[in-house]
Amino acid sequence: MMGKERARTRINSKIDSLPDEIRAKVDEMIVDTSNTYQEIADWVKSQGYEVSKSSVGRYAMRTTAATQRLIEAQKQTEALVSVVKRNPDIDYTDAGLMMLMDGLVKKLTTAEEEFDRMPLDKAGRLITAISRTKVYKDRVKQDMKKKVELAFQGMESELMAAIKSDPELAKELKSVLERAKEKMMQDD
Structure with missing residues (x-):
């Protein structure tokens, strides 16, 4: 008998469940590298929600990686389009x-x-x-x-x-x- 296949699970952190306006502010704070994860967690706490510094760190790594993949894909596509435009016969x-x-x-x-x-x-x-x-x-x-x-x-x-x-x-x-x-x- 084969083992049961693991079901795909969507990553869902405490930050993902925050109201949109607070999560948007967290995203802004993450982009500004002068903010530490602890400072971001403290700000969220001041808004009445409990998240840990490590939750902020994991969320930042996940969202930054996804953004980076999109940026890289866009750059590759732009480079390919540019080559084709300059050399239509290539x-x-x-x-x-x-x-x-x-x-x-x-x-x-x-x-x-x-x-x-x-x-x-x-x-x-x-x-x-x-x-x-x-x-x-x-x-x-x-x-x-x-x-x-x-x-x-x-x-x-x-x-x-x-x-x-x-x-x-x-x-x-x-x-x-x-x-x-x-x-x-x-x-x-």
Whole structure:
């Protein structure tokens, strides 16, 4: 018989149950780093509610972490949008894959309680799927390079046959083709 799966519980501290205006003031006080957790707890007590310094500390860590995650996600999105706007022809799947992998790695390293609930095989499947996508993309890029190489070889042969009578022109054309091929073969 399998063990009973733990039900997800929402974190609910004493501060979460405070009236909105008092909780908003606590949030303001937390942002102002000149306030200590004890001073915040004392202020809440002066308003007629009992919370401990450690409750304030846990609440501050939880709300600060959530805010930081939102700020990081917003910065990553803005960076990706900026790259796409500046380079509309760029292949931005690498950037998207890197952001996704970064998020998964952070999830795995900071998940704490969630990690216990997330099946390890699911995390492994997600990482494997991203890795396969990267391998597929690299393979497509390599295939494209081979096709470019073959196309340039064919084009060079045809052009060289057409201008064999002028050796100087043949040398110049070969140089132009080599430069074009190098540009086409460069990585993103």
